[in-house]
Every structure is written in C-alpha cells, then in structure tokens.
Amino acid sequence: MTAFMGTVQAAAATRVTAGVDTHGDAHTAAAVDDAGRVLGSAQFDADAAGYAALLAWLRGFGKLVLVGVEGTGVYGRGLAAHLHAEGIALVEVDRPDRKTRRAHGKSDPIDAEAAARAALAQTAAGVPKQRDGRVEALRAPRVARRCAVAHRADTQRRIKALVVTAPEPLRQTLRHLPTRQLIATCAATRPDTGRVDDPTVATKVALRSLARAHQRLGVDIDELDALIGPLVAAINPRLLALKGVGPDVAGQLLVTAGENTDRLRSEAAFAMLCGAAPLPASSGKTTRHRLNRGGDRHANNALWRIVITRLGTDQRTRDYTARRTAQGLSKTEIIRCLKRYIAREVFTVLANRHPNPA
Numbered sequence: 001m002t003a004f005m006g007t008v009q010a011a012a013a014t015r016v017t018a019g020v021d022t023h024g025d026a027h028t029a030a031a032v033d034d035a036g037r038v039l040g041s042a043q044f045d046a047d048a049a050g051y052a053a054l055l056a057w058l059r060g061f062g063k064l065v066l067v068g069v070e071g072t073g074v075y076g077r078g079l080a081a082h083l084h085a086e087g088i089a090l091v092e093v094d095r096p097d098r099k100t101r102r103a104h105g106k107s108d109p110i111d112a113e114a115a116a117r118a119a120l121a122q123t124a125a126g127v128p129k130q131r132d133g134r135v136e137a138l139r140a141p142r143v144a145r146r147c148a149v150a151h152r153a154d155t156q157r158r159i160k161a162l163v164v165t166a167p168e169p170l171r172q173t174l175r176h177l178p179t180r181q182l183i184a185t186c187a188a189t190r191p192d193t194g195r196v197d198d199p200t201v202a203t204k205v206a207l208r209s210l211a212r213a214h215q216r217l218g219v220d221i222d223e224l225d226a227l228i229g230p231l232v233a234a235i236n237p238r239l240l241a242l243k244g245v246g247p248d249v250a251g252q253l254l255v256t257a258g259e260n261t262d263r264l265r266s267e268a269a270f271a272m273l274c275g276a277a278p279l280p281a282s283s284g285k286t287t288r289h290r291l292n293r294g295g296d297r298h299a300n301n302a303l304w305r306i307v308i309t310r311l312g313t314d315q316r317t318r319d320y321t322a323r324r325t326a327q328g329l330s331k332t333e334i335i336r337c338l339k340r341y342i343a344r345e346v347f348t349v350l351a352n353r354h355p356n357p358a
Contacts, residue, residue: 014039014062019093019115020054020069021108022046022076028108029054031061032116041109046075051082068093068119070111072128080128092126093118129258134235138228139255145224145248152217159186159210166207167200174207186211238349244309245346249302256299257350267347274299276339291336303339303346310338 014033021028023046030041039061044050058064070093072080083090093115118124130136156179163174163182174182191204229247232254233240239250256273257264264270271277275295281288310317317338324334 016058016061016064017116017120018058018064018067019112019117019119020067020076020079021111021115022069022071022074022079023108024075026050027054027076027079028112029058030109030112030116031058032113032120033062034120036117036120038113041112043108046078048078048082051079054079055083055086055088064088066091066119068115068124069128070095070115073131077131081132084128084130090128091119091124092128093124127260127263129263130260133259134231135254135257135259138231138235138251141224141227142251142255145221145228148217148220148224152214152221155210155214155217156183159183159207159214162203162207162210166203170200170203183211183214187215236349239346242306242345242349243314244306249305252298252302253346253350256296256302261351264347264351267344270347270350271340271343274303274339274343276300276303276336276343278336278340300339303342304335306342307335307338310342 016031016033016039018029018031020030025046026043027046027050028041028043031039033039042054042057044054044057055064058067066089067083068091069076069080069083071077072090072092080090096111096114115124159182163171165171166174174185177185186204186207189204189208191201191208193201193205195201196205225247228251232247232250235254236250239245239253240247245253257270264273268277272292273295275292275297277292277295278289279292281290307317311321320338321331321334324337325331329337
C-alpha cells in the first residue's frame, strides 16, 4: 500500500510537456517529462470526444504544464480551442525541418515527440491566435473577398485575351473600349446561339458569359465590403484613422495580429511577423542586413500599400524619401525602411499601446 501511494505521488509530481501532430481525422500526442524522457504516445480522434480523451490521457502522467500543437490555425484549431478553454498553456510548433526528418525519419509519433521537445526546450514559443472573437468573424468574409477579387481579375484578363484573338470585325469594335465599358458591352450582347459554329458568334457567347461572371463577382465583393467595413471600424477604429489605411488593409492587419494581440511581445516581433524586419547577414568585418522573405506576405503587402499611398499623399513621407534618396538609397530600399517604420506605428495601435515619447 505504501509503495502504491508513493507511485501515485511520484506521478502527480511529474511535470509533463506534450506535443501534438495534428491531422484532419486524428491527432497524435506524445508526452515527455522535464528531463526529456518520453512518457508515451497515442492517437485520438479529431473531435470533441477525442480532445477530451487526449487531455485526460496527458493528465494521467502528472501535472500538464505546456502543450505544443502543430497547425493551431488549421487541423489543430479545434484542439487548441479545447485546451485554451481548459486553461492549458499552449505554444505553436512548426513542423520538423528536413534535416531533422532525414536524421530521425517521419511518422506521426516522431513528429509529436519532436513537438513536445520543441515546447520543452522553448524553441517553440509562439502563442497561438484565439479564434473565438470578432477578428475571426472578420477573417472568414475576407477569405471570400480575396478569392472573389482574384477570380474577377482573372476573368478580366481572359476577356481581354479573347478580344485580342477575336475575329477582326469584333476585335475592332471592342479593342479600344475602357475596361468598364468593355465589360458592360460584352455582358449586354445577344449573340445568335444557334450559330455557335461561327467563330464570331462563339466568341461573343464566351465574352458574354465571362462579362456576366465579372459583374456577379463585383456584386459579391460589394456585399462583402459592406460587412467588412463596419466590422473593422467596430474592432479598432484607431487603425482606420491612420493615413493610408482603409478597411481592406486594416482588416488584413487585424487578422494577422489576431484577437489576442498581447501575444505580440514587441513591435519588433510584429515587424518580423509581417516580414518587414530585415535579417542580419553579417560575416567577419562585413556588417549588413538582407531582405526578409518570411512572415505573413498578405500583411507585408498591406504595409506596402500603406507606403505607396503615403508616398503620393503624405508630405512627411515625401520628405523622408527625398532625404534618403540624397543619402544614396534606392526607392526599393526606402520602401523597405518605410514598411518597418509603419509596422511600428501599426503595432502601437493594434496593441493599444502608446509610442515611447523618447
């Protein structure tokens, strides 16, 4: 009896760090102690019952202190939400790199163990986004809007390509029309569909179909904008007050930061998240930095759009550009510097913090 009680007490005193490799239908979990010893691994269904069973299994090893989850925004979203609701500390874990996989192989238990060790060693320290608030409600229509915008642009390119290769009389009629008038003209045409073996008629039918699809996508985009604009204003009106920031740009920056902006430790961390922080590339006596091609590229594009808008409308930005040009910087280099400064400005608004007066 005494030996049994000692075993129970030892298990309760064990500090457990876990890692989870997530998939669409099942998640694989692994647990390690503070010394890095593997306590076990198991697979659970990717549903509410599976999440509860996974958590109970981990707690069976001792005191659960940290869980590293791979893909908290995709396959691991449901599990991350369940663990967060249970008050479990979480970190986002990247998938193992190629060198690690070549050395140790690839399987779900191996990846789960690697996630646990990354969490234990604190090489994975990113706090996952919370996905149960207004920012998540903003993300969904933005996905639909981005898809509609890309589809409409592709449709417009195909219309113009068809006009270039259309039979000569039709080509001469359409080739010089402005885009908006071209779309309206093609959508209103009434070709004789009984003569589709005629290239001119067939081209008119195709142009009408594409033009009407273009118009429908425009209606969809307008409807989504009517939802996104007020939601962005309700979440953070101060962000919209910044020069060069409209609802679309503000929406992207809000989604990138997430609901729990306190997970962003500093403005430098936010700049890195947006791919706007240059990376050191020094060696020996050479001190230099290189372009950061990582981070959220949509957020990086949002910063670029702010810069381009300010270059045309903001006198301070023009003065800065003139001064840096005189110092020998190219326009591309100046834009990179401006993106970094704007990332700092945006961070203070997103995090509801005030810039340092110094």
